[in-house]
Amino acid sequence: MTILGIDIGGSGVKGAPVDTVRGELLEERFRVPTPQPADVDSVVEAVAEVAGKFHGIERVGITFPGVVVDGVTRSAANVDKSWVDAPAAKLFAERLGLPATVLNDADAAGAAEVAFGAGRDQSGLIMMVTLGTGIGTALFLDGVLIPNTELGHLEIDGRDAELLASDRVREADELSWEQWAPRVERYLRHVEMLLSPRLFIIGGGVSKKSEKFFPLLDIRTPIVAATLLNNAGIIGAAVSAEQAAAGPGPQDPGAIEVDAAAQAERG
Incomplete structure (x- = not known):
């Protein structure tokens, strides 16, 4: 299973496929500037631009600079206020046509460090x-x-x-x-x-x-x-997407996976 990790930051949106066993990027990461203003539609398109650079992706994990509860963004300190209460996981899944998991960016970076880095x-x-x-x-x-x-x-x-x-x-x-x-x-x-x-x-x-x-x-x-x-968020996002695919667990209570195909069937 090939998982793409994407990290939405205040200045850039960057991503790469991740080896979730070793905690390493499988390809050189691709980065685009974070849109200004960083409203919902603009950031979704920036994420799609990053995702479009890679092939054979089966699911995606995405970080967000704010609180994420059940795939919904609840705060937006460093991005546009249109993100408050936005159904982020659903929006990304529909735009990318892939199962999507969204979680707080620091949580993702920390999860990567605890699994593979300084916190292991x-x-x-x-x-x-x-x-x-x-x-x-x-x-x-x-x-x-x-x-x-x-x-x-x-x-x-x-x-x-x-x-x-x-x-x-x-x-x-x-x-x-x-x-x-x-x-x-x-x-x-x-x-x-x-x-x-x-x-x-x-x-x-x-x-x-x-x-x-x-x-x-x-x-x-x-x-x-x-x-x-700077790869921690990308790696942690991919690891969280893998965990979400396996079912809810203690590492990703703030994240939820949304399957684009299932969304389409429900209309």
């Missing part, structure tokens, strides 16, 4: 934090996902945390690593106080530069960079 064989409470356009989070207790945590929107000093410490803010405000690191530390310390995780896994594009800011962070919890980097 880790027990206890593990937290994935993606620093990118916003701040995404994923929590895993003994390897089982607790979906849709959205802890990037915690209030820090009266502000939404991702408006303080995301990588987009670092770039937009032209902050040095020495200026930005205390903001990340403030956020991670707040999460430490609330949850006492055993490990932080830092993902997002900035994880490739972990040596620039990890040494500047003073926190008690061990912290590691994501090993799958």
Whole structure:
């Protein structure tokens, strides 16, 4: 079974077929810019453009930068508000003509890291934090996902945390690593106080530069960079699609698979 993983981000929509046993891309990923505005119709077409670059695909897993419950997108912090309460899995399945699974982007990235990367064989409470356009989070207790945590929107000093410490803010405000690191530390310390995780896994594009800011962070919890980097969302989306095909399980309670053919038969 060939599964395509597609990751919808604030700046790009990227995808590739995935080897879900090894956690590796089977082909070079293809990327298009995220439409602006990132409304439902435009993003669906961008996903279709990515999917159209690959052949022999039997099902698709798609990440979304927001809360996803039973295939419906419930929030839209970094995309157009038309996504609130949109039947995303149904829309993607109908447009692509493939069974589709949709889940939160940080949950997908975290699932990939727990299965194949920095969180593999880790027990206890593990937290994935993606620093990118916003701040995404994923929590895993003994390897089982607790979906849709959205802890990037915690209030820090009266502000939404991702408006303080995301990588987009670092770039937009032209902050040095020495200026930005205390903001990340403030956020991670707040999460430490609330949850006492055993490990932080830092993902997002900035994880490739972990040596620039990890040494500047003073926190008690061990912290590691994501090993799958920007491919984590693609891999996690494909793994979740495979799990959904096998039936609901503890790893994908926020995702639902929609079969395009079954939708067509129901009219």
